[in-house]
Amino acid sequence: MNIKNAMNNLKNLTDNELLGIRKHTLEMKWNLKKAGALALIQAEIERRTATRNPKAYAAGLALNAAILTGGFLLGEEVADLIA
16 A cells, blocks of 8 residues: 555544544554554644644644744753853
8 A cells, every 4th residue: 555545545534533543553563564654644633633723733833843942942052051
């Protein structure tokens, strides 16, 4: 199965079915197939969120970027203080 077919199959699922598959996949033993499946499932969840509420999705991305940037800058300052 290729990625395009996998994503099309995920698009046909209801929200509850998608979350059920995510939960089942999380319970599996770790391997590369699990990591790939979780990445595809997360991509579909984010696609649905962005489609249904684009403003909230964009705000969430901006907040995450701000938190990451703030953490990086704080780490730089702490490193300078220690040195």
